[in-house]
Each structure stands twice: as C-alpha cells, then as structure tokens.
Amino acid sequence: MDYSEKVMDHFANPRNCRKMEDANGVGTVGNPTCGDLMTIYIKVNDDEVIEDISFQTFGCGAAIATSSMITEIAVGKTVDEALKISRNDVADELDGLPPIKMHCSNLAADGLQAAIENYKENNQ
Amino acid sequence: MYLDNSATTQVSEEVFEEMKPYFTEEFGNPSTLYKYGRESKKALNQARQRVADAINAKPEEIIFTSGGSESDNLAIKGIAFKLAKKGKHIITTEIEHPAVTETLHFLESLDFKVTYLPVYENGIIKIEDLKEAITDETILITVMHANNEIGTVQPIEEIGKIAKEHGIKFHTDAVQSFGKIEVDVEKLNVDLLSLSSHKLNGPKGVGAIYIRKGTRLVPLIHGGGQERGIRAGTENVPGIVGFGKACELASQQLEEHYEKLSSIRDELIEKVLSTVPEAYVNGDREQRLPNLVNFRFKAIEGESLILLLDAKGYQASTGSACSSNKLEASPVLTALGLDPVDVHGSLRISLAPESDTFDIDEFVGIIAESVARLREMSPLWNQELDYDGVMCSKHGDDCRMC
Numbered sequence A: 001m002d003y004s005e006k007v008m009d010h011f012a013n014p015r016n017c018r019k020m021e022d023a024n025g026v027g028t029v030g031n032p033t034c035g036d037l038m039t040i041y042i043k044v045n046d047d048e049v050i051e052d053i054s055f056q057t058f059g060c061g062a063a064i065a066t067s068s069m070i071t072e073i074a075v076g077k078t079v080d081e082a083l084k085i086s087r088n089d090v091a092d093e094l095d096g097l098p099p100i101k102m103h104c105s106n107l108a109a110d111g112l113q114a115a116i117e118n119y120k121e122n123n124q
Numbered sequence B: 001m002y003l004d005n006s007a008t009t010q011v012s013e014e015v016f017e018e019m020k021p022y023f024t025e026e027f028g029n030p031s032t033l034y035k036y037g038r039e040s041k042k043a044l045n046q047a048r049q050r051v052a053d054a055i056n057a058k059p060e061e062i063i064f065t066s067g068g069s070e071s072d073n074l075a076i077k078g079i080a081f082k083l084a085k086k087g088k089h090i091i092t093t094e095i096e097h098p099a100v101t102e103t104l105h106f107l108e109s110l111d112f113k114v115t116y117l118p119v120y121e122n123g124i125i126k127i128e129d130l131k132e133a134i135t136d137e138t139i140l141i142t143v144m145h146a147n148n149e150i151g152t153v154q155p156i157e158e159i160g161k162i163a164k165e166h167g168i169k170f171h172t173d174a175v176q177s178f179g180k181i182e183v184d185v186e187k188l189n190v191d192l193l194s195l196s197s198h199k200l201n202g203p204k205g206v207g208a209i210y211i212r213k214g215t216r217l218v219p220l221i222h223g224g225g226q227e228r229g230i231r232a233g234t235e236n237v238p239g240i241v242g243f244g245k246a247c248e249l250a251s252q253q254l255e256e257h258y259e260k261l262s263s264i265r266d267e268l269i270e271k272v273l274s275t276v277p278e279a280y281v282n283g284d285r286e287q288r289l290p291n292l293v294n295f296r297f298k299a300i301e302g303e304s305l306i307l308l309l310d311a312k313g314y315q316a317s318t319g320s321a322c323s324s325n326k327l328e329a330s331p332v333l334t335a336l337g338l339d340p341v342d343v344h345g346s347l348r349i350s351l352a353p354e355s356d357t358f359d360i361d362e363f364v365g366i367i368a369e370s371v372a373r374l375r376e377m378s379p380l381w382n383q384e385l386d387y388d389g390v391m392c393s394k395h396g397d398d399c400r401m402c
Ligand SMILES: Cc1ncc(COP(=O)(O)O)c(C=O)c1O
Pocket: B006, B007, B066, B067, B068, B069, B070, B072, B097, B099, B144, B146, B147, B148, B173, B175, B176, B196, B197, B198, B205, B206, B207
C-alpha cells in the first residue's frame, strides 16, 4: 500500500485511541464484513464544545489513521462545527489516501457524525 | 526477513548464473538453423528434459508458457473449446486461484456451466461431492493441487482416478505444490498440469503446462508454430533455462527441503498458538504444504498487522498477493465458512529453503506484541458490540466494499 508518511505516522502512533467510559456521545460505523468497524467517543461540555474525543477501530492502516486524524481535527470544535468536517478534510489532512482507501475517510467522518447524533439524542 | 515466498521467490545464484549466457553470447532464435540457433535449441531441450524429469513426464509433454496464469488459461480454455461439442460442463472448487476462477467466469459468459465444489472447514473437497457433480455433459475437472492462501492439499490422485473412469479430462494447478511436495503426473492421474517458475527460485514470466500424450486442446496464441503449435512466439530462452535449472535443483533437494521447512512451520505454529490468545490455523493441519501457514487472529484486521510486522522487518501477507489491492474479503477464507470478521484477521507466512536463518522466537514475540496492540485498539476485542445493526449504507457511492 502506498500510504503517505502522515498516514503511517497516525497508524503507528494513533492519537486518542482508547475507550472512553464517561463519554456522552458514542457512534459506531462500518461493516465488519467489509473489514472495518469504528467507534468514536465524544465528551461534549455545556458550551457544546467537544472537550474530549477518542476512538477504537478494527480495520486497515488507513482506517486506523483516519480515526486518529479525525480526533485531532474535531477536538475543541463545537458540535455544529464538527458536523461540517467532511470526508475530504480527513483525507487532505493526511496528505491523501490511496483511491481504494478513500472510503476509510468516509468512515471516520460518519463515525463522528454518529457520535454527535447520539449525543444530541441523549441530551434532548 | 522475507516470509512471503508463496507470492514470489528470489532467483537463486545458481539459476541466475545458468541464465546469463542466454541474454548475451547465446542470443540465437531457437527456430533458426545456424550455430546460435542450435545452441539455443539445445538449451531449450535441456530445460524441457529437466522440467519433464521433475514431474515424471516425457519432454514432448511439456509446453513452455509465460507462467502459471497462462498455463491455467490454456488448459481450461483449450479443453473447453476443443470439447464444447461433447459437453459444456466443468467442475472446479471454491478456492481456486483467480487464473482458474476468472477463466471459468469467462467461459460461463459463453454458456458453459461450472460447478464449484465446496471445501469444508479444513479447506479440502469431499470426493462424494465430486462424484455427485459429474454429469454426461462434464468435459473437464480442474482442481488445484495446493492452495496459495492456506496451503491445503487436495486429494488429486483420487480425483484423477474418478476422472479417468468417466473419461473426463483432469487439470490441476500445481503452481504452489511444485518443488514443495512430490508432483508426479503418473501418480496424480492428471491430463494437464500447470507450473510456474517464480515460486521455486526461478525467474518470473515463465512456466509450463504438462499435456498428457494424446490430449488435444485449442491453442490460445496462434502464430509461428513454436512449442508444437500449441504456444506460438519466440521462446523466452533465458527464462526457460532458468526455470529448467530451478526445477532440477528443487527436485534434487525436495526431501531435504520438506524436512527443513515443515519443522520450521510446525515450530512456528506451535509457538504462535501457545503464545497468542485466540489464534487459529486456517485449513487442515495435516494435508498442507510444508512451507505455508495461514493464521487467524480474533478481532484484528490483517492489513494493519502486516504493516506492523513490516515495520519490524518481517514481510508477510494477509493472503494472496493478488487480493492485497482489492477490498473484498478473501473468497478462499470465506469458503471455509468462517465468520466474516474472522476472514479479515489472517496472516500468511510462507517460507523458502533460505528461510532457515530466521529467529522464530523473536518473530513470534513480535506477532504477539503486534496482535495485542491492535486488539487494544479494536472495538471487537473483549467487548460486547452489537454490530449487526451498524449501517453501511451511509458510506458514499465510492465505497467499493458493499
Ligand atoms: C495457485 C496459483 N496458480 C497460478 C498462479 C499464477 O502464476 P503466475 O504468477 O506465474 O502467472 C499463482 C501465483 O501467482 C498461484 O499461486
């Protein structure tokens, strides 16, 4: 696989990779049949800011790297800002992904959205 | 440490030395009559004899090709087109190499019917299933000798006997077994057999097909009548010479290599299974190649494991080299009836005679550490996760996995 250095760095040293016990939003996306499954945990504070974010991923190098990257992009953003993070943003921040792996950045963006939706449901 | 010898191998020094003159001094076209041509022709004949000797065939039964894929194509299309008037039914297995499977898919588009025999958890077909599949229309049975992903060995002798009884042509892809276990066309009862040079320390882009005397097939490449009209094109003389040498060396050392490789393999299996929790071997433990093992680790994905091992200096693969650029789950592992998640957690280690220098304990330690690390990241390890309801449809149109 032709991964960029950034992808390899986030794969080898993933940021914020852990289960979060006190999360107030959790989202799981992917399909283990396809070979990837990602859970994103967020802790949103009273100002609607994502104060803490973490992930757990079963998947290829790109899936792990995109999960790691999206936690870095999203932390400190309000949930509304975070919802605007697009699939391309994740890939761009990683200096690109091999075309066949682009769906992994979809997975990360979708995972974050799912976590935010879950947070909103919890707080209605 | 290179541990992906089922994908390809390094050309050995002896093979390379043997090839060299045929690029430069001895460059003649074997079809010409003057000295240069005669030298090339002689070299071709010698190589043909070496390949024939290695599989207990006669030299006139060996046709050189560009490799295993071409040999598979030639055997299957060649027989199908030759015998189409007699019948259009072919029997194969669920775990063939794409060179076979894709050829059969192509024939299906031309109205041939194909039966794919199931393999069971052990990766081996059942003879009863084969007997039941045979019809009056059956013209060809094609079953691989040893599988390239899991290394299981099929009961070729028995299949060959049944094919013979029914007057059905029988082809086997022996690309992975050749040079690792005995390949004897008489014992195996085959009419056609595919070989490739680059899996046994020979050069890439060259191989052969064994065609039993009296077996007629339609050529794929028409032209100047080389290879008895079955495969036209000026011969790849240096490649064929290298292939011939590789065959000679492999058969001389077959038993010695078998002992050496199977003892490394067994030690590796024993140590991995006793060190790594929830680790399994894919495919039968007995009926397998001496140089290949395919492990399965719960809750992790194979590619990320390969990347971690590569970072530590060990090159292995998840399965076949062909599938590493595709995203579909391995059809071979799926055919074993594994849970889809488990299909993704595979690691194939394939050894070569030169692999005896590697430190098994160190390697097993690195596997254990890498697997543990990925499991720590995995939402599927030690957690109850109900993933049945997790959507897939949210992904974009460019998601090629669904
Ligand atoms: C079982 C099997 N058949 C056929 C092939 C194709 O051989 P080649 O690469 O020489 O075309 C391979 C390996 O690539 C193989 O493992």
